[in-house]
Amino acid sequence: LELIVEHGHEIDLVISDVVVPGMEGPALVKEIRKGNPAMRVILMSGYAPGLEKVEDCHFISKPFKLQELTEKVKVVLEQT
Numbered sequence: 001l002e003l004i005v006e007h008g009h010e011i012d013l014v015i016s017d018v019v020v021p022g023m024e025g026p027a028l029v030k031e032i033r034k035g036n037p038a039m040r041v042i043l044m045s046g047y048a049p050g051l052e053k054v055e056d057c058h059f060i061s062k063p064f065k066l067q068e069l070t071e072k073v074k075v076v077l078e079q080t
Contacts, residue, residue, distance in 0.1 A: 005035055008035055008039065014040070014041045016041070016042075016044070018043050025043040040058070040076050042059070042076060043060075044062055
């Protein structure tokens with residue numbers, strides 16, 4: 001979060017696991033959105049029912065292949 005606050009204008013996309021130290025994915029997305037409502041975010045998890053519906057957030061299920069992640073990143077970055 002510190003890097004996003006400091007360099008958010010240089011960051012096009014945040015990719016994070018749903019479980020991060022001290023915070024879960026939806027809370028992380030909320031914190032990111034406070035400083036940059038338009039920041040693109042992809043959350044990933046092996047088991048996270050309902051997270052596909054986190055507002056304005058993309059989701060990819062683990063396990064995934066590199067090609068699947070690459071395609072997801074491309075789709076997200078092409079959206080305006």
